[in-house]
Amino acid sequence: MMNEIFVLVEHRQGKVRDVTYEMLGVGDKLANQGGAHLTAVLLGKEMKNCAEELATRASKVLVVEDENLEHFNSVCYQKVLASLCSKYHPLLTLIGHTAFGMDLAPSLSVETGFPLVTDCIGLSLENRRIKAVRSIYGGKVNANISLKESEGYIATIRSGIFGPKTASEKRGGIVMESSPLSGTIDAKKFVEYIEAPITGEDITQAEIIVSVGQGIGGPEHIPMIQEVAKNLGGVLACSRPVVDRNWLPKDRQVGISGKTVKPKIYLAIGISGAFQHVTAMQGSEMIIAINKDSRAPIFAVADYGIVDDFQNVIPILKEKSKADK
Amino acid sequence: MDITVCVKRIPKTAEADIFIEKDGKNIRKDNLVFYLNDWDGYAVREAVLLKEKHGGTVTVLSIGPEESKEVLTRCLAMGADKALRIEEPAIQDSHLIAKILAQAVKRQSFDLILTGVQAEDDGYGQVGVSLAQMLGLPHAAIVNRIEIKGESALVKRELEGGIEETVEIKLPAVLTIQTGINEPKYVSLAAILEAEEKELEEVALDKFGLTPNEPTEVTVDQVFFPPVGKMAEILKGSPEEVVGQLTEIIKKKKG
Numbered sequence: 001m002m003n004e005i006f007v008l009v010e011h012r013q014g015k016v017r018d019v020t021y022e023m024l025g026v027g028d029k030l031a032n033q034g035g036a037h038l039t040a041v042l043l044g045k046e047m048k049n050c051a052e053e054l055a056t057r058a059s060k061v062l063v064v065e066d067e068n069l070e071h072f073n074s075v076c077y078q079k080v081l082a083s084l085c086s087k088y089h090p091l092l093t094l095i096g097h098t099a100f101g102m103d104l105a106p107s108l109s110v111e112t113g114f115p116l117v118t119d120c121i122g123l124s125l126e127n128r129r130i131k132a133v134r135s136i137y138g139g140k141v142n143a144n145i146s147l148k149e150s151e152g153y154i155a156t157i158r159s160g161i162f163g164p165k166t167a168s169e170k171r172g173g174i175v176m177e178s179s180p181l182s183g184t185i186d187a188k189k190f191v192e193y194i195e196a197p198i199t200g201e202d203i204t205q206a207e208i209i210v211s212v213g214q215g216i217g218g219p220e221h222i223p224m225i226q227e228v229a230k231n232l233g234g235v236l237a238c239s240r241p242v243v244d245r246n247w248l249p250k251d252r253q254v255g256i257s258g259k260t261v262k263p264k265i266y267l268a269i270g271i272s273g274a275f276q277h278v279t280a281m282q283g284s285e286m287i288i289a290i291n292k293d294s295r296a297p298i299f300a301v302a303d304y305g306i307v308d309d310f311q312n313v314i315p316i317l318k319e320k321s322k323a324d325k
Numbered sequence: 326m327d328i329t330v331c332v333k334r335i336p337k338t339a340e341a342d343i344f345i346e347k348d349g350k351n352i353r354k355d356n357l358v359f360y361l362n363d364w365d366g367y368a369v370r371e372a373v374l375l376k377e378k379h380g381g382t383v384t385v386l387s388i389g390p391e392e393s394k395e396v397l398t399r400c401l402a403m404g405a406d407k408a409l410r411i412e413e414p415a416i417q418d419s420h421l422i423a424k425i426l427a428q429a430v431k432r433q434s435f436d437l438i439l440t441g442v443q444a445e446d447d448g449y450g451q452v453g454v455s456l457a458q459m460l461g462l463p464h465a466a467i468v469n470r471i472e473i474k475g476e477s478a479l480v481k482r483e484l485e486g487g488i489e490e491t492v493e494i495k496l497p498a499v500l501t502i503q504t505g506i507n508e509p510k511y512v513s514l515a516a517i518l519e520a521e522e523k524e525l526e527e528v529a530l531d532k533f534g535l536t537p538n539e540p541t542e543v544t545v546d547q548v549f550f551p552p553v554g555k556m557a558e559i560l561k562g563s564p565e566e567v568v569g570q571l572t573e574i575i576k577k578k579k580g
Contacts, residue, residue, distance in 0.1 A: 012484070073492075075463065097450075099484040102442070103466040106419075106454035115420070115542035118449045135551065136447050137338040141345070141352055143447075144546045187463035191491035194481070208579070215340075232575065244367075244505035256485050265578055272339050286578050288571065289557060293340045297551075304574055305557035306567050316568040324572065 003036030003128070006062075006093040008081065009043070009054060010100055012072070013193070016050055019096035021164035023157050024057050026123055027094050028165050031059075034125040036091060040172075043080055045070035051174050056167035062088075066179035071190040074103045076181055082111050083180040090152055092130060097156035105156045114152040117145055121161045130155060139275055139297040159256075160279045196250055201235050203252060208234025209263045211254055211281070214241035215270025215291060216310060222247060224318055225269060231321035237261070239277045255280045269310050273298030290314075326381035326473065328372040329435045330405070331426055331453070332365035334389050334396040335446040349547050361396040364441025366403075368502035370509055371471065372439055373404035379473055382406045384433060388425055390414035394525060401520035402512045408525045411533075417447065418541035423455035428533035430460070437478075438499040442467050450501075457499035464499040465492055469506045 007023045009016060024040065031038045040058040042051055044065065051061045062084060068076045081104075085093065093108075095101040097119045109116035121142070122133030130153045132145040147153055203209060210229035212222065222236075229236045236252065243253045254261050256276045266284035270291060271277060278301050281287070289302035292309045299305045306313055336357035344353040361369075372383045385400040387393045388411045397408040411429055416422055430438060438460075440453035450466075457464030469489070470481035477496055481489045483503050494500075530537060560567045 012488075071490075074465075099467050099482060102450050103454065103464070103482070106423075106451045107458035107464065109420070110423075110455050110458035116451065117543055118419075118451050131546075134447075136548070137343065137352060138445065139551070140338055140343050141548050142551045143548045146544050146546055148540065148542050148544075187495050188465070189493040191479070191493055193484075194489045194491065196487045196489070208575075233579070240504070246508060250487070253487075257483050258487055260486070265575060267575075286574075287557075288574070294559075295342070296340075299557045299559075300551075300554060302557035304571070305559045306571065307559055308564065308567070312564045313568060313571075316564055317571065320568055320572050324576070 003034055003091040004088055005031050005036050005038050006041050006084070006088075006090040007038065007058070008041050008093065008095045008101075009050070010096045010098060011044060011050065016054070017096070017098070018164065019098055019157065019159040021057065022159060022162040023094040023096065024165035026157060026162040030092065030123060030125045034091070034128070039088075039090070041081070041084060043069045043077060055172045055174055057165045059172040061172055061174045062177055063174060064177050064179050066181050068181050068185055069179070072100045072103075073185065073188055073190050074107065075185050075188045077104050078108050078111060079181060080179065081108055084177065085112050085114070085152065091128060092125070092152070093154045095154065095156045097158050101156045105154055109154050112152065112154070113150070114154045115147045115150050116154040116156070117147055118156045119158050120155050121158050123155060123157075135275065138272060140295065158275065200249070200251060203235055203237045203254070204259050204261055206235040206261070207264045208232050208267075209237045209254070209261060209265070209284075210234050210267045210269065211237040211239065211271060212242055212248075212269050213239040213271030213277075214245075215272065217270070219245075219247040221311075224314060228314060228318050228321055231318070231325050234263075234265070234267075239271050239274070268298055268302070269314065271298055272296045273301060326375060326379040326436045327384070327434055328375060328381065328437045328439060329384045329386060329430050329433065330365070330368050330372045330400070331386050331438070331440045331456070332369065332396060332400060333362045333387060333441070333444045334359050334393045335362045335444055338446070345548055345550075349549075350545050351548060359392065359395075361399055362441055362444045364443060364445075364502060364504055366509060367504050367506050368439040368441050369400045369403050369405060370507050371502055374507055375437070375471065375473065376404070381436070384409065384435075386426065386429055387411070388413050388416065388422060397525055398517065398520050399512060401523045401525070402516040403510065407523060410525065410527045411530060412527060413530045413537060415537065417545065418543055419449040419451035420455060420542040421539050423452045423459055424539070425530065425533060425535060426452065426456050427459040428535065430456075436497050438462075438497070440499070440501050442501045442503050453499055453501035460499070462498055463494050464501070465494050466501045467503050468500045469503045471500065471506075
């Protein structure tokens with residue numbers, strides 16, 4: 001039996017998302033390892049242009065078009081994918097470890113009986129068995145994972161880890177499949193997208209960003225750090241826990257679910273360096289981290305580090321930056 | 326509106342020194358402090374807020390060792406009405422956890438089940454959505470707002486890049502709760518003492534016809550420290566000296 005690797009194409013508002021190309025990248029490597037071929041699975045409404053483009057990066061593009069597939073809806077996606085799985089028996093189905101994938105992969109796994117490993121940062125295929133590498137305990141430890149023997153597997157892929165598949169001259173075929181969906185889907189309905197408004201400064205435009213994390217302990221320290229940011233000619237930003245605790249508004253958040261920034265200088269104070277944060281700031285020209293935990297993952301991405309309590313350092317920096325202004 | 330919330334007790338690893346067990350399959354836990362998973366704390370608070378608005382009860386549920394009673398008591402102090410602990414200290418497999426939870430929640434009536442999006446320790450982000458499928462219920466993951474509208478709920482899901490989507494979902498349903506959905510409330514010592522009087526039931530796994538030797542879908546073969554790539558150049562000296570160096574670096578970069 002010819003092995004097949006499915007990659008579920010992730011798209012939003014008509015645009016294919018980057019994680020798709022990354023999945024095609026890792027899927028291609030696994031296909032070469034396991035003598036399998038790579039299939040992009042494209043579910044949507046009027047997807048012809050996307051299909052043509054994806055055909056330059058996969059040996060086959062399976063397309064299912066349906067009104068109900070225009071926006072991501074896990075109920076519809078799951079029905080269609082489960083039906084494609086029972087027809088094509090893919091050895092592995094790759095899905096993004098994203099807001100869409102996290103809403104879909106676990107229930108698909110239960111329905112199909114295919115074991116699932118989520119949030120993979122490494123994947124390999126040995127004798128039709130999947131092995132994965134995951135990052136756990138806030139990025140402090142990695143784990144090698146094996147999955148129980150099965151006809152098929154599902155893995156969700158962390159975005160920003162795997163190199164994307166580039167387009168090639170050789171084009172894969174496009175196969176249209178009819179939609180198994182019928183009638184209206186009542187259990188879950190897409191209503192609308194909502195974009196968060198920008199209330200203050202746009203942090204994505206700043207050349208210097210001073211960013212705070214949960215490690216600053218409380219909102220009482222923010223005015224002092226705000227002043228440092230101002231003295232340096234920069235803006236104040238933060239990581240997710242700071243927004244969750246209402247110390248700063250959402251439009252200040254750097255991270256997967258917030259803004260992606262690429263300033264000249266990024267000064268991270270009390271930020272541990274969770275993947276969700278790092279992935280959105282690692283494009284900065286220079287990263288400086290202040291953290292009292294010398295093992296904090298932020299130091300692996302920073303150019304310069306200060307291992308100390310920020311309260312020992314920031315008051316001095318505040319005075320010095322004020323004098324230098 | 327009766328709500329069941331599934332919670333997990335986890336070790337705090339941020340700002341802690343991490344050591345690996347001799348067998349290489351997990352980290353050492355004896356030097357770590359344990360607490361209620363952050364996401365689950367938001368889920369419990371959300372359940373209590375919904376109860377205050379719509380009436381009903383909140384039941385919290387945890388699979389874990391004897392010590393999990395501490396986090397369940399904390400949930401009771403946060404406003405949950407009763408708690409159930411399922412005795413099973415070692416299971417790490419998300420699929421199996423969902424299977425046990427599915428058996429446990431079936432014993433009571435509910436309109437809504439909440440879990441955290443994921444646990445801070447192993448971060449599979451899998452249990453809530455698997456549980457929904459096992460129970461044959463609709464679900465929504467990564468929810469940061471819930472509005473109950475009769476037989477259904479209007480929920481907001483957090484997507485990437487600062488965008489959210491609204492979906493309408495039929496009840497009963499399973500929702501996995503994102504941090505920041507509400508404002509956590511301070512839990513007083515008095516509330517904890519009062520919570521110790523509330524109902525906390527403990528049951529063994531065999532009550533659900535399951536044993537600790539159920540097959541698992543994933544196995545951890547080995548844990549290891551991530552390979553060290555490029556590391557930051559650590560500035561050395563007194564705080565004054567360090568800030569001096571830092572200022573020079575920033576000045577030079579600013580040009």
